[in-house]
Amino acid sequence: xxxxxxxxxxxxxxTEYRRQVEPRLLLVxxxxxxxxxxxxxxxxxxxxxxxxxxxxxxxxxxSCLLFAVQADGASITTIEGLADGDxxxxxxxxxxxSGALQCGYCxxxxxxxxxxxxxxxxxxxxxxxxxxMVGNLCRCTGYQHIIDAVKHAAEVASSGNEKPRVT
Amino acid sequence: MDAPxxxxxxxSVRRKEDDRLLRGLGNFADDFSLPGQLxxxxxxxxxxxxxxxxVDTSRATEIPGVVIAVSGQEAKKHWKPLPHLVEMMGLKxxxxxxxxxxxxxxxxxxxxxxxxxxxxAAEDALAAIRVEYEELPTVLTIDESLGANGRPPKxxxxxxxxxxxxxxWQFSYGDVAGxxxxxxxxxxxxxxxxxxxxxxxxxxxxxAEYDHRRRxxxxxxxxxxxxxxxxxxxxxxxxxxTHIRVLSGDVGGGFGNKTQVDAEAIPILLxxxxxxxxxxxxxxxxxLVSGPAARDYVHEIEVAFKKDGTLLGVRDALVGDIGxxxxxxxxxxxxxxxxxxxxxGPYKLQNYEVSVRAFVTNKAPYGPYRGFGKxxxxxxxxxxxxRGAIALGLDPVEIRQRNLVDEFPxxxxxxxxxxxGSFRDCLDRLVKEMDIEALRKRQEQSRKEGRFIGIGxxxxxxxxxFAGPMSMFSGFESASxxxxxxxxxxxxxxxxxxxxxxxxSIAQVAAxxxxxxxxxxxxxYGDTAVVPYGLGSFSSRGSTYGAMAVYQAANQxxxxxxxxxxxxxxxxxLDLELKEGCVSVRGAEARRLSLAEVATAIYxxxxxxxxxxxxxxxxxxxxxxxTNPAVxxxxxxxxxxxxxxxxxxxADGALVEVDPxxxxxxxxxxxxxxxxxxxxxxxxxxxxxxxxAVQGFGGAMFEELKYDESGQMVTVxxxxxxxxxxxxxxxxxxxxxxxxSGITPxxxxxxxxxGIIAIPTIIRLAIxxxxxxxxxxxxxxxxxxxxxxxxxxxxxxxxRRADPP
Numbered sequence: 001x002x003x004x005x006x007x008x009x010x011x012x013x014x015t016e017y018r019r020q021v022e023p024r025l026l027l028v029x030x031x032x033x034x035x036x037x038x039x040x041x042x043x044x045x046x047x048x049x050x051x052x053x054x055x056x057x058x059x060x061x062x063s064c065l066l067f068a069v070q071a072d073g074a075s076i077t078t079i080e081g082l083a084d085g086d087x088x089x090x091x092x093x094x095x096x097x098s099g100a101l102q103c104g105y106c107x108x109x110x111x112x113x114x115x116x117x118x119x120x121x122x123x124x125x126x127x128x129x130x131x132x133m134v135g136n137l138c139r140c141t142g143y144q145h146i147i148d149a150v151k152h153a154a155e156v157a158s159s160g161n162e163k164p165r166v167t
Numbered sequence: 168m169d170a171p172x173x174x175x176x177x178x179s180v181r182r183k184e185d186d187r188l189l190r191g192l193g194n195f196a197d198d199f200s201l202p203g204q205l206x207x208x209x210x211x212x213x214x215x216x217x218x219x220x221x222v223d224t225s226r227a228t229e230i231p232g233v234v235i236a237v238s239g240q241e242a243k244k245h246w247k248p249l250p251h252l253v254e255m256m257g258l259k260x261x262x263x264x265x266x267x268x269x270x271x272x273x274x275x276x277x278x279x280x281x282x283x284x285x286x287x288a289a290e291d292a293l294a295a296i297r298v299e300y301e302e303l304p305t306v307l308t309i310d311e312s313l314g315a316n317g318r319p320p321k322x323x324x325x326x327x328x329x330x331x332x333x334x335x336w337q338f339s340y341g342d343v344a345g346x347x348x349x350x351x352x353x354x355x356x357x358x359x360x361x362x363x364x365x366x367x368x369x370x371x372x373x374x375a376e377y378d379h380r381r382r383x384x385x386x387x388x389x390x391x392x393x394x395x396x397x398x399x400x401x402x403x404x405x406x407x408x409t410h411i412r413v414l415s416g417d418v419g420g421g422f423g424n425k426t427q428v429d430a431e432a433i434p435i436l437l438x439x440x441x442x443x444x445x446x447x448x449x450x451x452x453x454x455l456v457s458g459p460a461a462r463d464y465v466h467e468i469e470v471a472f473k474k475d476g477t478l479l480g481v482r483d484a485l486v487g488d489i490g491x492x493x494x495x496x497x498x499x500x501x502x503x504x505x506x507x508x509x510x511x512g513p514y515k516l517q518n519y520e521v522s523v524r525a526f527v528t529n530k531a532p533y534g535p536y537r538g539f540g541k542x543x544x545x546x547x548x549x550x551x552x553x554r555g556a557i558a559l560g561l562d563p564v565e566i567r568q569r570n571l572v573d574e575f576p577x578x579x580x581x582x583x584x585x586x587x588g589s590f591r592d593c594l595d596r597l598v599k600e601m602d603i604e605a606l607r608k609r610q611e612q613s614r615k616e617g618r619f620i621g622i623g624x625x626x627x628x629x630x631x632x633f634a635g636p637m638s639m640f641s642g643f644e645s646a647s648x649x650x651x652x653x654x655x656x657x658x659x660x661x662x663x664x665x666x667x668x669x670x671x672s673i674a675q676v677a678a679x680x681x682x683x684x685x686x687x688x689x690x691x692y693g694d695t696a697v698v699p700y701g702l703g704s705f706s707s708r709g710s711t712y713g714a715m716a717v718y719q720a721a722n723q724x725x726x727x728x729x730x731x732x733x734x735x736x737x738x739x740x741l742d743l744e745l746k747e748g749c750v751s752v753r754g755a756e757a758r759r760l761s762l763a764e765v766a767t768a769i770y771x772x773x774x775x776x777x778x779x780x781x782x783x784x785x786x787x788x789x790x791x792x793x794t795n796p797a798v799x800x801x802x803x804x805x806x807x808x809x810x811x812x813x814x815x816x817x818a819d820g821a822l823v824e825v826d827p828x829x830x831x832x833x834x835x836x837x838x839x840x841x842x843x844x845x846x847x848x849x850x851x852x853x854x855x856x857x858x859x860a861v862q863g864f865g866g867a868m869f870e871e872l873k874y875d876e877s878g879q880m881v882t883v884x885x886x887x888x889x890x891x892x893x894x895x896x897x898x899x900x901x902x903x904x905x906x907x908s909g910i911t912p913x914x915x916x917x918x919x920x921x922g923i924i925a926i927p928t929i930i931r932l933a934i935x936x937x938x939x940x941x942x943x944x945x946x947x948x949x950x951x952x953x954x955x956x957x958x959x960x961x962x963x964x965x966x967r968r969a970d971p972p
Binding site for chain 2: 003022024025029032033036037038039040041042043044045046048049051078079080082083088092095096097099101102103104105106107108111129130131133134136137138139140141142143144145146147
């Protein structure tokens with residue numbers, strides 16, 4: 001049985017990629033297996049856990065629920081596109097400061113979801129954070145410190161103070 | 168040796184792991200690839216109990232991209248059965264292979280496997296495999312497993328056993344009959360907990376490569392116990408351990424669920440047969456149906472009280488449904504034993520009788536899950552204390568204070584020695600933190616308004632550092648500490664990082680001993696070719712066994728650095744201090760040498776004969792395999808041994824509101840007061856406590872691995888299993904007390920499981936307290952709205968039945 005394949009072109013973290021893909025190839029598999037961007041993780045196969053969260057054309061999506069062919073022509077940002085060389089970005093830094101990660105498996109998806117929230121809602125309340133991020137599951141932290149991290153990042157951004165606190 | 172003065176231990180140092188994890192540069196097993204690799208998928212049984220008549224894989228290999236498809240019978244020619252993890256207690260051990268050969272014992276048991284050029288082709292191949300089963304009658308409940316009226320069960324899973332009992336243990340101490348005869352009050356109840364488990368966000372993953380020319384096997388995998396996996400693979404594949412390397416980098420959560428070798432052997436077999444690397448990334452649905460399950464037990468408990476609330480005696484019959492196996496495919500059956508041992512808790516109780524029986528059924532295997540029986544014990548005793556208080560008209564805090572141990576060391580009647588503890592102080596502090604008086608007033612006011620809030624409290628302890636004789640969890644841990652010529656420090660530890668901040672806390676311990684910063688210390692774990700044989704991470708042992716092995720090894724390196732520096736500076740080693748990256752003379756700090764200067768001098772310029780003359784092992788390295796002086800395996804006169812040397816203290820509280828119209832429960836706040844001994848990194852300790860608490864919350868409220876009446880798993884998606892999320896997870900406030908353990912110079916006690924142990928208990932009790940006006944008793948979980956409504960309904964006088972669900 002011959003498998004069809006289609007040419008697609010995606011821009012990921014600023015770099016253009018062209019690939020031939022089967023129609024059934026998931027976007028998350030394109031990112032991880034084809035492009036070697038393994039920061040985006042898979043925790044389920046039904047779009048519940050959010051570990052696969054990436055940004056496609058400005059909106060966050062669960063990349064396990066999208067086919068690669070659907071992302072043809074899109075501009076994608078993954079976790080690997082956030083840090084500025086050696087420096088973590090302020091949101092990533094806030095996660096580290098607040099103890100918002102333990103095993104780190106949900107973390108890329110969490111950071112992408114938090115980033116999207118802060119773009120549209122720069123000073124979210126606890127309740128707004130809980131609602132906006134309900135699509136991202138974590139089994140290690142119990143969520144409390146992730147909420148702290150998002151609020152801390154919001155404070156840092158609003159005070160214009162880019163320098164992270166050091167313990 | 169000077170008493171430890173610490174600069175780093177005790178500080179909430181930022182975690183070293185975080186940088187790579189936040190960048191998406193983690194080292195999870197499925198993140199790695201090798202040229203020419205194939206992808207493995209596993210065909211799992213669709214029936215719970217059957218003989219395998221035929222497995223036809225011929226059509227699978229016709230699919231383009233599919234390289235191999237094997238059945239259990241074919242695989243049997245190439246490997247041995249799964250080895251035993253534990254041998255103690257005369258356990259009955261099933262003799263089974265990683266791919267089922269003649270029979271399947273649960274829906275989800277691996278039956279065949281394929282390897283293909285892509286994940287997608289591998290899934291296509293599974294669909295082309297034909298399996299013919301001869302279905303057998305199922306055993307799905309304890310009653311079916313036990314058999315009726317003393318007769319043997321109708322169906323026995325493992326014919327050679329004669330029955331379905333994998334573990335059967337009885338223990339009695341003191342004068343239990345006398346205690347009950349003299350009681351002012353005897354309460355008895357049936358306390359049940361449903362099947363649920365760790366559910367880490369990362370499922371199992373393996374990248375196996377067998378190099379035929381060198382006869383070397385390399386297995387990258389997600390595990391808590393890399394060395395034991397290596398030993399297991401050696402036994403399964405008949406390869407010497409010296410030719411096997413297990414690599415475990417970042418692990419996306421373990422919680423006890425990754426302490427075995429089961430389906431992990433399958434991609435290794437396929438690599439050997441295809442002569443290509445083989446990757447396996449387990450599907451979530453496969454994990455749900457086959458991953459280690461836990462809990463699933465019932466207590467029939469009786470407690471005898473004096474009218475002032477003093478505990479006189481306890482009898483418990485603990486029975487667990489351990490699925491098809493709790494010893495070989497995964498090792499969870501002993502958690503029930505631990506449950507039976509710790510029911511007396513931190514209370515003065517010397518009349519106790521317990522029986523623990525674990526029955527096999529046609530369900531997934533039964534593995535360790537955070538708590539490992541300490542939770543089993545906690546819910547039984549604390550629930551009965553709560554009800555005893557109510558029956559006797561006592562305050563729930565008062566009844567505990569009356570019975571809590573306050574003189575140490577104290578030997579629990581089942582054997583464990585409580586070395587010290589602050590149970591009373593933790594409880595007192597909890598009362599303050601919660602402001603229980605104010606909460607009671609609020610409760611009274613709410614009832615007048617037709618709202619039902621409830622308060623639940625429990626004392627708890629966390630025994631940690633399991634050291635089991637006749638097991639692969641046998642109570643030692645290893646470390647190597649090496650100071651390089653440039654003064655940088657390498658620590659090799661047998662502990663495995665699974666999210667608990669191993670790289671950071673271990674670095675803090677080494678940095679203190681060697682007078683440098685954690686940044687100057689590189690911690691390596693999860694590589695059996697590099698790290699000395701260790702037992703990995705489980706039973707909250709990282710801050711005790713893991714840290715102590717590093718502490719001692721670092722001390723050895725430290726001694727040699729000081730001796731060499733003393734020779735170089737021409738002073739006595741006792742006059743030297745090691746701090747801030749330098750060795751300096753006390754009181755004359757200008758006379759100093761950096762770690763690099765001392766190290767380079769020892770190694771090369773001038774070298775060991777002048778810097779450390781006549782010194783054995785004259786380079787700045789140390790090695791230690793640490794065992795615990797408080798462990799004792801020879802039984803005492805009552806047949807008791809010491810296998811859990813450390814005991815942390817605590818008390819937890821919950822405030823809930825229940826809506827009796829909808830059955831919805833809102834957990835408004837959780838509190839925890841915990842004394843885990845010396846905290847290496849308080850932020851990490853807090854993270855463990857909160858994380859564990861939310862897992863406990865999930866287990867009490869909605870998590871369940873559910874089977875239907877034909878033995879088919881119903882919860883086959885993560886969505887149906889229901890993990891706590893941002894909206895449901897309750898907030899938690901933590902207060903710390905610190906009573907260092909006297910067993911070790913570090914004074915740590917372990918904290919990995921402390922968060923979860925009492926949380927299901929306090930949620931049950933808080934709901935019971937809220938619904939007291941309805942006469943509700945919470946005897947089972949999860950406390951979903953339908954169950955809560957049912958509890959209220961069954962408690963009504965007109966519908967009261969003998970055995971509420």
